[in-house]
Amino acid sequence: MAAATIKDVAREAKVSVASVSRALNGGSGVTAATSERIRAAADRLQYIPHAAARMLITRRTHTIGALLPDLYGEFFSELIRGIDLAARARGLHLLVSSSHDGVEEAAVAVRSMQGRVDGLLILSGRVDAAFLRANLPRELPVVLLNSAVKNPMYHVLNVDNHAGAVAMVAHLIQAGHARVAFIAGPEGNFDARQREQGYRAAMAKHAPKAPLNILAGDFSEESGYRAGRELLAQKVRPRAVFAANDMMAVGCLTALKEAGVRVPQDIALAGFDDIPIARYVTPALSTVRVRIVDLGRVALEHLAGLLEGPDSSTASAQTLGCEIVVRESCGASVT
Amino acid sequence: MAAATIKDVAREAKVSVASVSRALNGGSGVTAATSERIRAAADRLQYIPHAAARMLITRRTHTIGALLPDLYGEFFSELIRGIDLAARARGLHLLVSSSHDGVEEAAVAVRSMQGRVDGLLILSGRVDAAFLRANLPRELPVVLLNSAVKNPMYHVLNVDNHAGAVAMVAHLIQAGHARVAFIAGPEGNFDARQREQGYRAAMAKHAPKAPLNILAGDFSEESGYRAGRELLAQKVRPRAVFAANDMMAVGCLTALKEAGVRVPQDIALAGFDDIPIARYVTPALSTVRVRIVDLGRVALEHLAGLLEGPDSSTASAQTLGCEIVVRESCGASVT
DNA sequence: GGCGCCAACGTAAACGTTTTCATGGGAAGT
DNA sequence: ACTTCCCATGAAAACGTTTACGTTGGCGCC
Numbered sequence: 061m062a063a064a065t066i067k068d069v070a071r072e073a074k075v076s077v078a079s080v081s082r083a084l085n086g087g088s089g090v091t092a093a094t095s096e097r098i099r100a101a102a103d104r105l106q107y108i109p110h111a112a113a114r115m116l117i118t119r120r121t122h123t124i125g126a127l128l129p130d131l132y133g134e135f136f137s138e139l140i141r142g143i144d145l146a147a148r149a150r151g152l153h154l155l156v157s158s159s160h161d162g163v164e165e166a167a168v169a170v171r172s173m174q175g176r177v178d179g180l181l182i183l184s185g186r187v188d189a190a191f192l193r194a195n196l197p198r199e200l201p202v203v204l205l206n207s208a209v210k211n212p213m214y215h216v217l218n219v220d221n222h223a224g225a226v227a228m229v230a231h232l233i234q235a236g237h238a239r240v241a242f243i244a245g246p247e248g249n250f251d252a253r254q255r256e257q258g259y260r261a262a263m264a265k266h267a268p269k270a271p272l273n274i275l276a277g278d279f280s281e282e283s284g285y286r287a288g289r290e291l292l293a294q295k296v297r298p299r300a301v302f303a304a305n306d307m308m309a310v311g312c313l314t315a316l317k318e319a320g321v322r323v324p325q326d327i328a329l330a331g332f333d334d335i336p337i338a339r340y341v342t343p344a345l346s347t348v349r350v351r352i353v354d355l356g357r358v359a360l361e362h363l364a365g366l367l368e369g370p371d372s373s374t375a376s377a378q379t380l381g382c383e384i385v386v387r388e389s390c391g392a393s394v395t
Numbered sequence: 396m397a398a399a400t401i402k403d404v405a406r407e408a409k410v411s412v413a414s415v416s417r418a419l420n421g422g423s424g425v426t427a428a429t430s431e432r433i434r435a436a437a438d439r440l441q442y443i444p445h446a447a448a449r450m451l452i453t454r455r456t457h458t459i460g461a462l463l464p465d466l467y468g469e470f471f472s473e474l475i476r477g478i479d480l481a482a483r484a485r486g487l488h489l490l491v492s493s494s495h496d497g498v499e500e501a502a503v504a505v506r507s508m509q510g511r512v513d514g515l516l517i518l519s520g521r522v523d524a525a526f527l528r529a530n531l532p533r534e535l536p537v538v539l540l541n542s543a544v545k546n547p548m549y550h551v552l553n554v555d556n557h558a559g560a561v562a563m564v565a566h567l568i569q570a571g572h573a574r575v576a577f578i579a580g581p582e583g584n585f586d587a588r589q590r591e592q593g594y595r596a597a598m599a600k601h602a603p604k605a606p607l608n609i610l611a612g613d614f615s616e617e618s619g620y621r622a623g624r625e626l627l628a629q630k631v632r633p634r635a636v637f638a639a640n641d642m643m644a645v646g647c648l649t650a651l652k653e654a655g656v657r658v659p660q661d662i663a664l665a666g667f668d669d670i671p672i673a674r675y676v677t678p679a680l681s682t683v684r685v686r687i688v689d690l691g692r693v694a695l696e697h698l699a700g701l702l703e704g705p706d707s708s709t710a711s712a713q714t715l716g717c718e719i720v721v722r723e724s725c726g727a728s729v730t
Numbered sequence: 731g732g733c734g735c736c737a738a739c740g741t742a743a744a745c746g747t748t749t750t751c752a753t754g755g756g757a758a759g760t
Numbered sequence: 761a762c763t764t765c766c767c768a769t770g771a772a773a774a775c776g777t778t779t780a781c782g783t784t785g786g787c788g789c790c
Contacts, residue, residue: 063510063532065776076740081778091738111510112450113776116745121447123490123511130476133469133671140475141465144493148504153511155458156491158479169483175398175446176458176488197398310675336468340645340672400746411770416748426768448746451775 064105073101084109123153124363125177127169129184130159134335135352142356143181150364152178160184167195179363181205185249189214201366203359208250212376215366217359221251221332224348224382225258226265228330229302231384233266235392237300237328241273243287243312245304252279255304255332273298277308284308288315299327300390306331306338306347313341313389324391334385343388350382399440408436419444458488459698460512462504464519465494469670470687477691478516485699487513495519502530514698516540520584524549536701538694543585547711550701552694556586556667559683559717560593561600563665564637566719568601570727572635572663576608578622578647580639587614590639590667608633612643619643623650634662635725641666641673641682648676648724659726669720678723685717 070077075094082090083098090098101107115121126143128136140156147154155177160166163186170180179201187204189211196202204216232240242259245252256274263272273294275287284303288311291301303309309331316323323329323343331338334349358380386392405412410429417425418433425433436442450456461478463471475491482489490512495501498521505515514536522539524546531537539551567575577594580587591609598607608629610622619638623646626636638644644666651658658664658678666673669684693715721727 066778067776077777078741078779079739082739085778089738094738108506108509110451110776112447112456113745114778115447116445116451116747116776117778119745131472133472136472136475137466137468140471140491141494144491148492151507153507154491156475156479156489157483159476171443172486172488174443337672337675341675342677401748402746412747413749413770413772414768417769420748424768429768445746448775449748451746451777452748454775 063110064107065110066107068105069098069102069107072105073098121153121176121178122151123155123177124179124181124360124367125155125157125170125173126181127160127166127173127184127187128156128158129186130161131183132335135333138352139183139356142353142358143360144356145353146357146360146364150360152360152364161186163187163191167191170195178367179203181359181363182207201363203363203366205355205359206251208253215362215376215378217355217362217378217380218254219251219350219355220379220381221254222258222261224332224350224384225255225302226262227384228332228346228348229259229262230266231386231392232300232302232328232330232390233262235300235328235390237298237391238267238270239273239296239298240267240270240300240302241275241291241298243275243277243284243301243303243308245308246278249279252304259302277304279305279307281307281311284311285315286311288312289319292316292319292321297327301327301329303329303331306333306335306345309345309347309389310337310341313345324389328391329389338387341389346387346390346392347385348382349385350380355380398445399442400445401442403440404433404437404442407440408433456488456511456513457486458490458512459514459516459695459702460490460492460505460508461516462495462501462508462519462522463491463493464521465496466518467670470668473687474518474691477688477693478695479691480688481692481695481699485695487695487699496521498522498526502526505530513702514538516694516698517542536698538698538701540690540694541586550697550711550713552690552697552713552715554586554685554690555714555716556589557593557596559667559685559719560590560637561597562719563667563681563683564594564597565601566721566727567635567637567663567665567725568597570635570663570725572633572726573602573605574608574631574633575602575605575635575637576610576626576633578610578612578619578636578638578643580643581613584614587639594637612639614640614642616642616646619646619648620650621646623647624654627651627654627656632662636662636664638664638666641668641670641680644680644682644724645672645676648680659724663726664724674722676724681722681725681727682720683717684720685715690715 066077066080070080075098079090080098083095144154157169160169166184181203183205189209192214202214204214206218207216209216229240244256275290277283277287301312303312309329313323313329316327321327331345331347334347338345338347401412401415405415414425415433418430479489492504495504501519516538518540524544527549537549539549541553542551544551564575579591610625612618612622636647638647644664648658648664651662656662666680666682669682673680673682
């Protein structure tokens with residue numbers, strides 16, 4: 061016994077298939093009485109409309125695709141959680157394609173999603189306007205996350221890295237550590253660049269006389285460790301270190317500890333991201349938190365808005381705030 | 396200019412739609428020359444077959460669904476990564492529905508996936524055979540992960556919690572700590588129960604004279620802390636503690652440290668899962684690692700096997716090994 | 731009472747594929 | 761040279777919906 065089709069329901073309820081469709085979808089154009097009869101019949105047969113048939117005629121899949129790079133634990137799961145919850149609330153399905161690092165990989169992924177999704181959520185450092193033009197039909201709604209794309213044709217949702225970095229650096233300075241050093245992220249990375257600019261801006265504003273002190277890093281723990289060693293070798297050591305992400309802060313912390321430098325008494329330390337580990341290192345790491353669940357949720361809601369009325373007036377760029385979380389490593393909380 | 400259809404390609408290549416279909420799919424039943432001409436035409440028009448139309452006639456979606464509970468960071472991302480990579484390797488898409496905790500929620504999720512997927516991957520403590528019978532068509536291939544379902548009708552893939560626990564307890568005992576205590580997981584949890592049984596088995600085998608010492612816990616850090624305090628209050632303290640997961644081990648570690656008990660010199664400690672934090676606490680936590688990426692990969696491959704030949708002889712139950720990773724907290728490695 | 735209108739309902743086309751079946755033509759076998 | 765067979769190809773049905781359009785009947789209005 062194969063799955064029941066709309067014809068079976070029609071026969072069972074003694075109406076035409078058109079009426080069944082109307083009763084189950086719009087509800088208009090059909091008497092309350094017959095509608096009830098149809099519903100009953102559908103229940104009895106455990107009728108579930110064939111998704112593909114509906115997609116074919118409707119040209120709506122009720123599915124959105126998420127294209128994600130190779131992401132680390134917490135961030136990935138929180139992001140998906142946010143997207144998924146918001147999608148479910150809207151009756152949308154979620155087609156995931158993760159762990160893309162190469163551009164070419166991403167290209168085949170989006171192409172293979174063609175026709176299976178109504179819209180796309182893309183988080184990827186490598187994707188730019190040219191890529192989108194080349195690989196996507198112009199009419200497919202897309203929302204870019206954490207993207208450097210400036211073109212107002214494309215909708216982007218960014219974390220306010222700049223403001224977060226400014227807030228943290230300002231906090232460090234106000235805690236009395238004017239000489240703040242910065243451990244930068246990887247060259248091409250958009251987040252990393254914004255955080256660095258935030259550092260520069262905050263220094264210029266709150267400690268204009270203090271020297272800028274920027275060390276190279278690539279977001280890895282090891283690069284943080286190296287930066288820590290470098291920094292210890294400097295003639296005049298900084299009073300505080302702000303790392304562009306938590307992993308580097310952890311690496312740097314290791315270097316400082318090894319050298320017998322006390323954190324935060326000798327050098328204060330702060331990171332960015334608030335990964336779970338931040339809470340567990342000693343001393344607990346001060347950092348900047350971005351509510352990743354919200355990032356996913358807002359992104360999906362933005363996209364859903366585009367689906368309903370592409371011509372609508374939804375702003376093409378949006379920014380998501382972040383908050384600094386003060387723990388022990390920055391030497392401000394008196395515990 | 397709407398997307399090109401198979402008819403457009405047919406016209407462009409001056410053949411019938413049937414030939415286009417044959418050339419692009421099987422390749423058989425069509426001359427190499429015409430096939431080439433068709434391919435060229437398809438390329439020129441940037442033809443991408445309409446997925447829904449194909450699903451409708453083929454009754455294959457080339458998509459598998461993943462139903463997941465509210466999972467914590469690392470585990471979730473690794474699992475998805477494994478599933479996703481294996482799926483992509485097979486040309487399958489991945490429809491994700493996560494963060495389900497209630498049974499009812501899960502039920503509507505699987506129902507809404509009806510017809511959109513060729514098979515289902517389910518990880519959930521709450522799902523049992525009755526649920527599956529009630530909510531899924533009998534012919535839909537399903538693979539259960541970490542499930543207590545024993546019914547050979549359903550395919551399940553479990554982590555070998557038992558063996559992992561046995562190995563770790565044996566290791567602790569052989570390191571000279573015969574009196575090993577165990578912090579248990581939540582009551583109904585399948586993994587937790589298996590780990591406890593592993594503890595019991597290993598104790599019975601390697602330290603039959605030592606007393607069993609089992610403390611309550613619920614996988615949370617706080618419950619680990621409470622268990623640690625409890626354990627310190629015991630008249631004769633254990634020489635080692637094996638927690639059913641890492642979070643509890645971390646909580647317990649905090650309790651021990653607070654009491655001035657040295658780890659591992661006074662009491663050795665071990666956990667289960669190898670979450671990232673395990674590496675970063677002091678002393679670094681010995682634990683049992685399960686290769687979660689493999690879990691996802693193997694599960695998907697199993698499911699893919701079912702799709703190809705449901706009648707095939709693939710075993711209905713499978714088990715994935717795990718390995719103990721020795722760090723400082725168990726006092727065995729001489730660093 | 732006839733006329734027109736509207737609501738409820740049915741009929742059939744359309745969506746874009748795959749696949750079965752029919753048809754043709756050319757090569758091979760006698 | 762005629763038959764036989766096979767292989768490439770085309771025509772058309774089928775998949776399960778939605779929806780534009782037609783048809784019916786009842787009701788109000790003149």
